[in-house]
Amino acid sequence: MEDLEPPAGRLLRMVREAERIVVFTGAGISTESGIPDFRSPGGMWTKAMPIDFQDYVSSAEMRAEAWRRKFAMEPTFRAARPNDGHKAVAHLVRIGKVRHVITQNIDNLHQASGIPADRIIELHGNASYARCLACGLRHEIDDIRAAFEETGAAPDCRSCGGIVKTATISFGQAMPEEEMLRAEAATLDCDLFIAIGTSLVVYPAAGFPLMAKRNGAGLVIVNRDPTDLDCHADLVVSDEIGTVLGPMIALNG
Template sequence: MDQELRQLAGLIDAAERIVLFTGAGISTESGIPDFRSPGGIWTKQTPIDFADFMGSDEARRETWRRRFAMQTVLRQAAPNRGHRAVAELIRGGRAAAVITQNIDGLHQDSGIPDDKVIELHGNTTYAHCLDCGTRYEIEALRVDFESDRIVPHCACGGWVKMATISFGQSMPIEAMRRAEDETLRADLFIAIGSSLVVYPAAGFPELAKRNRSALVIVNLQPTGLDDVADLVLKRPIGDALGAVVGVD
C-alpha cells in the first residue's frame, strides 16, 4: 500500500468507533447512474416534486414511468468491491453503522444487516402506501402499470410511492435521529463517494468533525470539506477501500 492507504489503515486500526457515510460514488462503480454529477440523471430530466406527485395524476404516472425505465439497470447491479469492503468493516465489528444517501439497497445486498444501514433518502427497491404503509414489490407493480397504465394505488385508497424521499418530502425522522446519534458517537467518520453538497445529509460529516472525530473523505472529485478533513483520497473507492480492508 502507498502512504495514503497506510494512513487510512492506521486511522481504522486506532479508531474505537467508526461510522461510514456513503453517497452515489460507491454505486456508480456498480453501474448505477449518478443523479447530480455532470451527465447525471437530473441534468437530463427535472426531478418531480413531492407536491406534484400528490397533486397530479400526470406527475404520478411520469414518476412511475421513470422508475420502471430504470428497473433493468437496478436489477442487474450488484455490490462492488467498495460495498464489500464496507460490509467487511461492519462484519468485523470495526464500523458501527453505515449512513447512506443511496437508495439502491446494495449495502444490504452486500450482507450488511438492515439495522446497520441508515437510509437517509429511503429505498427504491420497494414501494409503500403513503397512507397505511403497506409494502408493495416493484415487479408486481410494474406488470400492472405496463398492462393498463394505471398509477399504483393501495386497497385503502392511498397512493403507492417508491419508498424514497422526493424533493419537497420530509426527511425520515427516525433515520435522521439514528444518523445523528451514530455521528456523535464516532471517533472516525469516513465519507465515501459523496459530493457532500446535499443537505441535511451532508451535515453529518460536518457534525462529526465539530465533535472531534477524525474525518476521512474518499471521493474522486473535490468536496466542500476537503480542507478540514484529516485525510482525503481522490481515487476509485473499490480500489482504495478494498486494498485497506483486504477484500477482492
C-alpha cells in the same frame, strides 16, 4: 514522515486504530457498480428534472411519469452488484470496526453486500420497494409494474386506495425523522467518520461529517472530486473507491 505516507495507507492505519467508525456513503460508491450518479453531467437529472413530491401527490399524470422513469431505470438497478467498496464496508461491519453505515443511496447495494439492515441508516429511502403514503403498506415493484403495464396508470394501494410511491425521499418531501435522529446519534458516538463517494452538498445530510469532526472524531473523505469540506478533513483520498477500500477486505478485527 507522515506526509510521505500514501493516503490509502494512512486510511488503513486510521481504520486499524479506530474503534467506533461511521461510514457515510453517496452515489460515488455505487457508480462503480453501474448505478448512474444522477447529479453529474450526463446524469438522469440533466435529461429530466426530478418530480417534486407535491407534484407527485397532486397529479396522477406526474405519478404515471414517475413510474415510467422508475421502470426505465429498473434493469440498471437490478443488474447492479456490490463492488469492492461495498464489500469492504460490509467486512468492516462484520469485524466490528464500523458501527453504522449512513447512506444517501437508494439502491439497496449495502444490504446486498451483507450488512444487516439494523446497521444501515437510509436517509433517502430505498427504491427496491414501494409504500402507500396513507397506510404505509409495502408494495413490491414487480406487482406495481404488472398493474402499470396493464392500465398505464399509477396503481393505488390495494388495501386503502391511497397513493403508492417508491420508498424513497423525493424533492420537497420531509426527511425521515427517525433515520435523521439515528444518524445523529451514530455520528456523535463515532471516533472516525469516513465519507465515501459523496459531494457533500446535499443538506441536512452533509452536516454529519462536520458534526463528527466538531465532536472530536477523525474525518476522512474518499471522493474522486474535491468537496467543500476537504479543508476540514484529517485525510482526503482522491481515487477510485474500490481501489482505495479493496485492501480492507483482508483486514482482521
